Amino acid sequence: MEITEIQVDGYEKVVRCRDQESGLHALIAVHDTTLGPALGGMRMWPYASEDEALFDVLRLSRGMTFKSAVAETGLGGGKSVILGDPKTLKSEALFRAMGKFVDSQGGLYITAEDMNIGIPDLEIVHQETKWVTGLKRSEGSSGNPSPYTADGCLIGLHAVAEELDKNTSLAGKKIVIQGVGAVGGALAILLKGENADVTICDINEDRVKQLQDEYGFDAVADEHHLDVECDIYSPCARGAGINDETIPKLRCRAIAGCANNQMLEAHHAQDVRDRGILYAPDYVINAGGIINVAVELLPGGYDEGVARERISRIYDNLKQVFEISRTDDIATNEAAKRLALKRIEAARVAKS
Ligand code: NAD
Numbered sequence: 001m002e003i004t005e006i007q008v009d010g011y012e013k014v015v016r017c018r019d020q021e022s023g024l025h026a027l028i029a030v031h032d033t034t035l036g037p038a039l040g041g042m043r044m045w046p047y048a049s050e051d052e053a054l055f056d057v058l059r060l061s062r063g064m065t066f067k068s069a070v071a072e073t074g075l076g077g078g079k080s081v082i083l084g085d086p087k088t089l090k091s092e093a094l095f096r097a098m099g100k101f102v103d104s105q106g107g108l109y110i111t112a113e114d115m116n117i118g119i120p121d122l123e124i125v126h127q128e129t130k131w132v133t134g135l136k137r138s139e140g141s142s143g144n145p146s147p148y149t150a151d152g153c154l155i156g157l158h159a160v161a162e163e164l165d166k167n168t169s170l171a172g173k174k175i176v177i178q179g180v181g182a183v184g185g186a187l188a189i190l191l192k193g194e195n196a197d198v199t200i201c202d203i204n205e206d207r208v209k210q211l212q213d214e215y216g217f218d219a220v221a222d223e224h225h226l227d228v229e230c231d232i233y234s235p236c237a238r239g240a241g242i243n244d245e246t247i248p249k250l251r252c253r254a255i256a257g258c259a260n261n262q263m264l265e266a267h268h269a270q271d272v273r274d275r276g277i278l279y280a281p282d283y284v285i286n287a288g289g290i291i292n293v294a295v296e297l298l299p300g301g302y303d304e305g306v307a308r309e310r311i312s313r314i315y316d317n318l319k320q321v322f323e324i325s326r327t328d329d330i331a332t333n334e335a336a337k338r339l340a341l342k343r344i345e346a347a348r349v350a351k352s
């Protein structure tokens with residue numbers, strides 16, 4: 001196994017691993033550990049080149065720094081990627097080698113699930129390193145993050161409602177959820193419990209029907225979901241849904257959902273602001289999962305009560321983001337970044 005360092009400006013450490021025996025070719029990027037060790041998921045993807053993988057891991061690890069700083073997880077930002085097709089390249093040897101690679105960083109980087117990596121893969125990684133989070137609850141870990149992401153999203157929606165109407169109540173608010181999978185589905189049910197007027201849409205028709213039968217939600221076909229006039233549009237399916245093509249079609253007062261990277265480009269957050277639409281930055285409102293995972297790393301180990309208390313702070317974090325956006329006259333995504341940088345800087349000063 002050959003581990004080599006790649007020098008990248010603005011990143012604390014970037015390392016490459018090549019292991020002929022298992023076929024592992026992977027990168028770990030540690031962006032910033034001012035606030036704590038770098039936590040971020042492990043992704044597997046058939047990248048066309050190492051440059052493409054490097055671009056991805058750098059971008060994602062930097063994003064984790066900001067997400068963790070705003071969420072106050074006490075952690076820094078990192079990420080890892082395995083180059084290769086998950087359909088053909090996965091093997092026990094590959095994940096054991098990846099475990100050794102993660103372990104070689106001595107806890108500077110802590111891994112978790114991400115695209116194409118599931119708990120069975122991480123369990124193999126875990127045989128070689130203790131720096132793994134998000135395993136099964138039965139093994140003392142924090143388990144499936146989705147219900148916590150949904151809880152955090154609901155808490156964030158209260159802050160959104162307050163910003164819109166000076167009242168945190170979601171009762172009677174018309175909310176359209178795109179994507180009712182693990183998080184969006186749980187969110188829809190939570191919102192029904194708060195008497196919100198929920199409309200769901202998903203490309204998986206069976207899932208829509210199941211939720212409709214059980215909970216009586218209104219539903220709309222995916223191609224028409226932007227036509228529904230609503231208070232809050234909640235993207236909970238995939239990224240990049242807010243872009244030049246969709247922005248003119250928006251008929252909502254706010255955008256607030258769990259999907260990652262909702263804006264195709266950063267300037268789209270300003271574009272929606274110019275239309276008077278409030279945007280709850282995705283990585284602020286969807287932080288429930290990572291906050292839950294981070295609790296595993298506290299000295300006393302995972303504690304659901306601690307996790308829930310910390311997730312409830314998403315409300316205050318969003319309120320701060322909206323406040324910075326107003327006073328500094330900037331888009332909310334920029335405001336979130338300012339809040340993150342302020343927290344990192346304060347920790348840096350306190351350390352020095
Ligand atoms: P999921 O796969 O369980 O659910 C996604 C749902 O979206 C599925 O039901 C799918 O059919 C539907 N979908 C996909 N494309 C669609 C489209 N074009 N139109 C309508 N529906 C579509 O995923 P999830 O875990 O619920 O995550 C949803 C989003 O939230 C993702 O962007 C994910 O990265 C992000 N996120 C999830 C978590 C978590 O804890 N699971 C945490 C943070 C962010």
